């Protein structure tokens with residue numbers, strides 16, 4: 001499906017459902033959306049965009065030992081799950 005069609009459909013759906021639908025195309029994923037590989041690329045792009053976690057600002061999620069990212073009270077994994085509404089596939093040991 002053409003990426004422009006996907007964006008148009010997302011726009012129509014979000015207008016009808018009165019919700020926000022985010023459609024992003026990471027480099028290399030244009031024209032192949034929405035395959036699982038493209039989904040993973042988009043997820044990784046978003047996850048990387050969140051930036052580093054701060055070791056002196058703990059994540060506010062229950063029992064989380066990670067640091068929060070600069071624009072949130074959550075770590076990158078829990079911020080990802082909060083925004084995307086599903087399990088973060090990049091829940092690995094933090095770089096701090």
Ligand SMILES: [Zn+2]
Pocket residue numbers: 059060061064065066074075076077078
């Ligand atoms: Zn966390």
